[in-house]
Amino acid sequence: MGFGEFRTFAMAICAGLALQVLALQPSKASDLSSAFPAAGLEDALRHENAMVSAVSLSRVAVLTSPRPKERPKGSEVRYxxxxxxxxxxxxxxxxxxxxxxxxxxxxxxxxxxxxxxxxxxxxxxxxxxxxxxxxxxxxxxxxxxxxxxxxxxxxxxxxxxxxxxxxxxxxxxxxxxxxxxxxxxxxxxxxxxxxxxxxxxxxxxxxxxxxxxxxxxxxxxxxxxxx
Structure with missing residues (x-):
């Protein structure tokens, strides 16, 4: 996954989280509904699901793990x-x-x-x-x-x-x-x-x-x- 793909993936995740927050706060959802049209919300959710499904769990672990210099090297040792x-x-x-x-x-x-x-x-x-x-x-x-x-x-x-x-x-x-x-x-x-x-x-x-x-x-x- 390149940087562009990772950025799109991260944005999709953030959008999904924002939607979940709105769903849990109905009093505020009506005030912000105009900023998130229904069709746009559906498209964002579909995009989020597609992006998440396309990324393997092992890849997600790598993306969210510590920087390479801080990881145990194990079998990655280079002489x-x-x-x-x-x-x-x-x-x-x-x-x-x-x-x-x-x-x-x-x-x-x-x-x-x-x-x-x-x-x-x-x-x-x-x-x-x-x-x-x-x-x-x-x-x-x-x-x-x-x-x-x-x-x-x-x-x-x-x-x-x-x-x-x-x-x-x-x-x-x-x-x-x-x-x-x-x-x-x-x-x-x-x-x-x-x-x-x-x-x-x-x-x-x-x-x-x-x-x-x-x-x-x-x-x-x-x-x-x-x-």
Whole structure:
């Protein structure tokens, strides 16, 4: 529906509402009857009914819903920096901050798609009974123990300093959208990943499901128990 059609639709609705108000107020209706000739009223009602019938309920929902920047994106996610910047400025609590931090240190140099993929792994771990049940706990798992970190930036001995404000703004948006999203299609349930320039022995125990940018993603191999 174009703007002109929407304007006609809105005008028809307003006319219908005005007629209903007049019908409920008979004392005033006689005073205004000259402004709304009978034939004109019938035509307006017919036009209103035709316009309303032609518009699907789903379309009406879209027209009356919040502006696109304010809507949950769900499956409408686009893997581009431009799309992310078009969204409202994100905000959240501790869990959102932990996810944004992890994406920044693990994938700030990756494409937007690669950053979403890392976010998916973290959120997949939160959903898995094999890992802690909060984002911050997943990200911090093993921290403080040598070679025990699940995310290496927590055990590399370096101070975590966010120097690239532009990159951080983007990953905060990636984290915000990822937490609000209903599906995680990029990594197909992956709970592990590693850089493509290494070949860790543990990877052989898992199913490779995707390679995005400089990361390879894996999920546990589903084994069927024998009788």
């Amino acid at each position: 581009s920096g431009r799309w992310l910047r078009s969204l409202a400025k994100p905000s959240g609590g501790k869990q959102w901050a932990c996810l944004a931090e992890a994406i920044y240190f693990e994938a700030r140099g990756e494409s937007v798609e690669g950053q979403f993929a890392v976010a998916e792994v973290i959120l997949n771990r939160v959903d898995s009974p094999k890992f802690p049940n909060s984002i911050c706990s997943v990200v911090r798992q093993g921290a403080g123990r040598i070679h025990a970190c699940q995310f290496s930036y927590n055990c590399d001995g370096k101070l975590e300093y966010i120097a690239n404000g532009t990159a951080y703004d983007q990953v905060k948006r990636v984290a915000w959208v990822s937490m609000d999203r209903k599906t995680r299609p990029l990594t197909k349930g992956a709970t592990y990943y590693h850089a493509t320039h290494v070949s860790p022995s543990w990877a052989r125990r898992f199913q490779h499901v995707a390679t995005i940018g400089v990361h390879r993603f894996y999920k546990p191999i589903r084994r069927v128990a024998e009788k």
